[in-house]
Amino acid sequence: MLEIKNLHVKLEEEDKAILKGLNLTVETGKVHAIMGPNGSGKSTLSYVLSGRDGYEVTEGSAELAGEELLELQPEERAAAGLFLAFQYPVEIPGVGNMTFLRTAVNAKRKANGQPELSAGEFLKLVREKAKALKIDAEMLKRPVNVGFSGGEKKRNEILQMAMLEPKMCILDETDSGLDVDAMKLVAEGVNALRDEGRSFLVITHYQRLLDHIKPDVVHILADGRIIKTGGPELAQEIENNGYADILAEHGISEVMA
Amino acid sequence: MAVLQQKRDAAAARLDALTVATGDFTAAARSDALARVQAQGLPARRDEYWRWTNPAALNAVAPSPAAGSDAGDEFAAFDRIKLVFVDGVFDAAASDDLSQAGIELLSAAGNADIHWAGAIYGTLEKAGQTPVDRPFAALNTATATEGVLIRVTGKAPKPVHLQYIHSSDHSDPILHHIVKLEEGAELTLLESGTPGARFNVVTEVCLSKDAKFNHIRVQGAEQDRQALTHIFTRVAEGAAFKSFTMTMNGVLTRNECVIDIIGDDAVAHVAGAALGDGKTEPFHHDDTVFITHGALRGESRQVFKKVLKNGANGIFQGKILVKEGAQKTDGYQISQSLLLDDDSQFLAKPELEIYADDVVCSHGSTTGSIDQTAMFYLRSRGVPVEDATAMLVLSFMADAVDEIEDEALRDDILSRLEAWLSRHRS
Numbered sequence: 001m002l003e004i005k006n007l008h009v010k011l012e013e014e015d016k017a018i019l020k021g022l023n024l025t026v027e028t029g030k031v032h033a034i035m036g037p038n039g040s041g042k043s044t045l046s047y048v049l050s051g052r053d054g055y056e057v058t059e060g061s062a063e064l065a066g067e068e069l070l071e072l073q074p075e076e077r078a079a080a081g082l083f084l085a086f087q088y089p090v091e092i093p094g095v096g097n098m099t100f101l102r103t104a105v106n107a108k109r110k111a112n113g114q115p116e117l118s119a120g121e122f123l124k125l126v127r128e129k130a131k132a133l134k135i136d137a138e139m140l141k142r143p144v145n146v147g148f149s150g151g152e153k154k155r156n157e158i159l160q161m162a163m164l165e166p167k168m169c170i171l172d173e174t175d176s177g178l179d180v181d182a183m184k185l186v187a188e189g190v191n192a193l194r195d196e197g198r199s200f201l202v203i204t205h206y207q208r209l210l211d212h213i214k215p216d217v218v219h220i221l222a223d224g225r226i227i228k229t230g231g232p233e234l235a236q237e238i239e240n241n242g243y244a245d246i247l248a249e250h251g252i253s254e255v256m257a
Numbered sequence: 258m259a260v261l262q263q264k265r266d267a268a269a270a271r272l273d274a275l276t277v278a279t280g281d282f283t284a285a286a287r288s289d290a291l292a293r294v295q296a297q298g299l300p301a302r303r304d305e306y307w308r309w310t311n312p313a314a315l316n317a318v319a320p321s322p323a324a325g326s327d328a329g330d331e332f333a334a335f336d337r338i339k340l341v342f343v344d345g346v347f348d349a350a351a352s353d354d355l356s357q358a359g360i361e362l363l364s365a366a367g368n369a370d371i372h373w374a375g376a377i378y379g380t381l382e383k384a385g386q387t388p389v390d391r392p393f394a395a396l397n398t399a400t401a402t403e404g405v406l407i408r409v410t411g412k413a414p415k416p417v418h419l420q421y422i423h424s425s426d427h428s429d430p431i432l433h434h435i436v437k438l439e440e441g442a443e444l445t446l447l448e449s450g451t452p453g454a455r456f457n458v459v460t461e462v463c464l465s466k467d468a469k470f471n472h473i474r475v476q477g478a479e480q481d482r483q484a485l486t487h488i489f490t491r492v493a494e495g496a497a498f499k500s501f502t503m504t505m506n507g508v509l510t511r512n513e514c515v516i517d518i519i520g521d522d523a524v525a526h527v528a529g530a531a532l533g534d535g536k537t538e539p540f541h542h543d544d545t546v547f548i549t550h551g552a553l554r555g556e557s558r559q560v561f562k563k564v565l566k567n568g569a570n571g572i573f574q575g576k577i578l579v580k581e582g583a584q585k586t587d588g589y590q591i592s593q594s595l596l597l598d599d600d601s602q603f604l605a606k607p608e609l610e611i612y613a614d615d616v617v618c619s620h621g622s623t624t625g626s627i628d629q630t631a632m633f634y635l636r637s638r639g640v641p642v643e644d645a646t647a648m649l650v651l652s653f654m655a656d657a658v659d660e661i662e663d664e665a666l667r668d669d670i671l672s673r674l675e676a677w678l679s680r681h682r683s
Contacts, residue, residue, distance in 0.1 A: 050637050053629065078639035090634040094655020095648050103648065104638040111639065143655070160638060 001199040002026040002168050007060035009048050018044040020224035029196040033210055034203045035235060036221035037243045042203045043087065046172040050084040051077050064168055079111035081167030085157040085174050092144040100144045101126060105163050129162040133189045151182030158189035170201045175209035187212030207239035223252045264298025267316045268392065271299065274318050275400040282371050286379030290398035297392040306389055309572045309604050310511055310543040314483045315393060320455030323481035325423035331449035331475055337416040340405055344423060344453050345430020347403055359414045365404035365433060374406045374435050381461040381489035385515035389547065394487045397459040401433035409442040421450035423479065428453035434460040438468035451477035458486045464496040466520065472500035473666050475673065476510065480538040484510040494520025501661050503670055504531040504542055505677050511543040521553040528560040528660035533569030534681045540569035547576045550583040559590040562657040564650050565601035576608040583613045590620040595653045647678040
């Protein structure tokens with residue numbers, strides 16, 4: 001599904017290399033987790049894949065189902081089936097959550113040559129998906145993410161994911177700022193979307209999210225590269241011992257930029 | 258002195274082409290206003306109050322021609338009492354019946370003696386000449402040919418809608434409306450369309466104790482018309498004045514609003530959303546507001562948003578004056594522009610002048626471009642750049658549009674903003 005080869009990325013403004021030859025393959029229907037210490041390049045990876053400005057790819061490639069992602073505009077990547085659940089979902093005052101969702105869903109359908117959903121069809125769909133995430137009608141009416149709690153914002157991200165039905169979902173530190181109950185609710189939402197045709201890349205600093213979203217494969221990202229790959233037990237190892245040992249093994253100083 | 262003489266000469270030249278009506282309830286006010294505008298002269302570029310808006314097109318004896326257009330029956334979806342003015346002339350045939358239960362409606366033209374209106378005509382305008390001269394308003398009082406007189410004693414049964422139709426390329430109407438809300442009365446006043454090629458509209462709004470006035474104005478989307486409007490209002494104890502204006506297009510628009518809070522616990526909100534695209538014609542929009550707090554616990558809001566592109570010009574001059582003794586005043590003013598390119602400009606002059614020591618007053622003014630973080634968020638959800646821009650423009654406008662209390666009217670305004678945005682994508 002997602003194939004990243006020798007990806008090198010630097011910050012445009014600072015001329016600072018963040019990703020230094022990252023290789024990663026996520027198979028269709030699988031959940032991969034990326035763990036890593038602060039400053040290892042986790043968020044950069046998610047932003048580069050989704051097409052945010054400010055990053056320069058100096059080398060390498062990233063393909064989504066055989067299509068080169070890095071040459072596409074962000075909206076084209078979304079249309080191609082990529083979805084990024086933001087670590088910090090953006091508040092957009094004055095734009096209703098429903099309007100936003102409907103615009104997004106129909107833009108994607110249009111890009112893929114499908115007819116737009118009628119107001120009635122959309123409403124039915126969104127109510128059904130919102131209910132599963134315990135998102136009430138009031139939240140749908142409010143402006144996008146404005147006045148939402150941390151948990152509500154993350155649930156709203158998962159609702160968007162459910163509505164857009166992406167092939168490849170990237171979750172960027174979705175657990176940050178959530179208490180245990182909120183995290184469980186979000187994880188349930190994600191698990192409900194697990195499907196043999198859909199892949200996930202779960203980026204997280206802590207193992208706790210992976211208790212709820214069980215990964216097939218766990219990668220350790222440090223100093224801009226994947227330094228270790230293993231099964232779910234690798235996450236447990238990090239939880240028990242921290243990153244220090246693994247980093248030392250690879251000759252990486254623990255304190256990153 | 259030479260400058261003042263030039264200004265007076267300009268006034269004399271304009272007045273020569275106009276008539277000061279005599280013999281009706283407005284006669285005394287007109288001759289008083291005539292003397293005032295003759296003494297003030299018309300504005301000059303050098304006047305501080307006209308520094309950013311060139312008054313030349315308004316001073317000219319004849320207007321620059323502007324093609325009329327039929328905006329259709331705006332607010333058609335609303336149950337209202339419609340009064341139609343064609344090139345500034347009241348069109349009784351196209352209007353609803355003036356005799357309505359619960360509301361007194363009169364055409365200002367040719368009414369011999371209307372006590373309540375005679376006590377207001379030109380009075381609020383004259384009071385609004387201090388501390389800043391507003392010669393065009395005095396000119397209006399002296400020479401207005403038409404207007405509507407509205408008096409409400411209870412809750413008005415329906416909104417009153419003043420619909421302006423512009424058909425002649427050279428029409429130059431001067432309209433003077435009077436609104437009086439008696440104690441506890443309520444009225445929504447709607448205005449739409451373009452009164453003429455050039456127009457000067459003064460509305461005096463007298464709010465008695467606990468009266469509630471809502472004003473929603475949609476200035477027609479014509480390009481070449483030259484617009485000058487003044488609202489003068491006096492807000493008594495417990496009364497609420499709320500006015501919202503949406504402006505799209507226009508080579509010259511200046512909307513002045515002069516609010517005098519004279520009673521305790523009164524509320525005055527004035528808001529505006531302007532969309533300007535200078536691509537085919539220049540766009541110049543000026544909001545000038547002066548709010549005087551002269552009583553206890555007054556609340557005032559000024560919320561102005563402008564979206565500017567292709568060399569459009571936006572101006573905001575807003576002042577809050579808190580008089581001595583107007584304690585617990587809560588005054589807030591925000592003026593913001595969203596510049597969609599590097600060619601457009603926004604000039605703002607926020608002012609606070611406070612003589613009471615226990616007040617909360619603040620102002621803010623910003624000029625910015627589209628928020629790139631929000632833009633990326635929308636695009637990452639598959640929303641194309643143009644649609645995302647439209648959404649973020651609406652987001653920017655939200656605070657001003659939210660000043661419209663009525664949900665149906667608010668939605669109506671939002672849909673107009675959306676339609677404009679879809680017409681002005683590049």
